[in-house]
Amino acid sequence: MEARERARLDAYFSRIAREFTPSALPSSLLVTHLLPERPAFVRAVGTVSHLRGVLPKPKSIDTTAKREVGRTFAVDELNRERFTDPDAALAYLESRAAGEPVVLLDVGGYLAPTLNAMCERFSGMVLGVVEDTENGHKRYAERAKLPCPVVSVARSPLKEPEDFLVGQSVVFSAEALLRGRGDILHGRPALVLGFGKLGSSIARLLHAKGVHVTVYDIDPVRRAQALSQGFSVARDRDRALKYAGLVLCATGALALRGEDFPELKNGAYVATVTSSEDELELSGLPDGYTRHGAADHVTRYETTGHYFYLFNGGEAVNFLHGASVGPFIFLVQAEIIAAVRVLAQGGLEAAMHEVSAADRRGIAATWLHYYNER
Incomplete structure (x- = not known):
């Protein structure tokens, strides 16, 4: 400053x-x-x-x-x-x-x-x-x-204003990590879990960047709000996980259980806006998965026939760039x-x-x- x-x-x-x-x-x-x-x-x-x-x-x-x-x-x-x-x-x-x-x-x-x-x-x-x-x-x-x-x-x-801009900073950091691996947002369907103040901000910016966005929220009122704003809304959360190339967790609670990770699309990226202890049950990941660094702040989890990537160890991805x-x-x-x-x-x-x-x-x-x- x-x-x-x-x-x-x-x-x-x-x-x-x-x-x-x-x-x-x-x-x-x-x-x-x-x-x-x-x-x-x-x-x-x-x-x-x-x-x-x-x-x-x-x-x-x-x-x-x-x-x-x-x-x-x-x-x-x-x-x-x-x-x-x-x-x-x-x-x-x-x-x-x-x-x-x-x-x-x-x-x-x-x-x-x-x-x-x-x-x-x-x-x-x-x-x-x-x-x-x-x-x-x-x-x-x-x-x-x-x-x-x-x-x-x-x-x-x-x-x-803060909530809206935090959502924008999450997208910025996720895109920066993708570009650091020679990848881009476009062509990678996104699933936003949670359509509160942060999730809706994330969804809007991803859409503005030309990304196909699907939203899921446990609250049917928020799902209706997402649909009214032009987003695809998943009827079945578990099915939506299978097709997303980027999963952004913005629920403020447990978003992905241990048994959800094997259902992710091969090569999917996962990011959170709060922390791993709130959003991700990594301790419940099935046996057989190993992990290693794929790039700065990107961890690859893999087992026979399946792999996915986690940004910033599951911590809030936007803090990598000052939030x-x-x-x-x-x-x-x-x-x-x-x-x-x-x-x-x-x-x-x-x-x-x-x-x-x-x-x-x-x-x-x-x-x-x-x-x-x-």
Whole structure:
């Protein structure tokens, strides 16, 4: 990032932080993708709260950004095991914010499995959770009873530009890996599993590039939406797998079971938009398959009479190229900061909540002041 852009970003987040600083600062723990532009956001979180620990998602860490953040804040290792064991999660929370009111800033529902234990046994007080993603939103919303408020920005109108552009970045990275092998998208029928915000964006760009796209979603409403937008919609998901040369998994849940992989067309490529642990049951791959590197970030799985390729080890393919969505990501990050104030003010019941429309309008106006060039 050039100095001028960095200065503009710092000025933007300074203004956002001034607008949303609570009267009494809570402590916070921050789960985040630690990408090159992220330190400005982290510093803003550190302005509106006492930021006790930064937990970067392990597959999206830029080493320069990590060093920069680490000069000011504690940067700790994030893994699902830490937050699936209630005792381990509680021990970490106590080590960073014992006795303090704390806001938990999550990406992908990492903290959901042990949230009850942290709320019930923590020496301080968990004021609530801020969740950034649709996958994480579902993990909190599907609980029978929440132990604290959860403010989700996953379905905010301010997130729509990000979701659309993430889908575009997925197609960019998949095409780049294909071209690196001397292959192209054209002539390779694509199957998009999941027709939510990301899946629909992926399908639209593939179609615009002249690729024949078939869509499948478990929700019949989304299948009807896909059909109305001109896409082929698979009646039978398993049959569709047999004909796809490129399979893009955008469900946010388990998309391909172990027994699905042998049904893939020979030479098919598989990519995900989240992670292998969410989308792919690689551990269930039948015996007999071996794997080896076919190219940078492309793994070939093969057995007698069958082979397929996996991009980026099954992790989100767009992170290979920075997963950049430009300045639109700063809209959502500002809403996360606004959510910190919402939780710090208290008074919310233990349920799912959103940032107010008035706060969203204020964020959008500030963002336009800095990023609308005309």
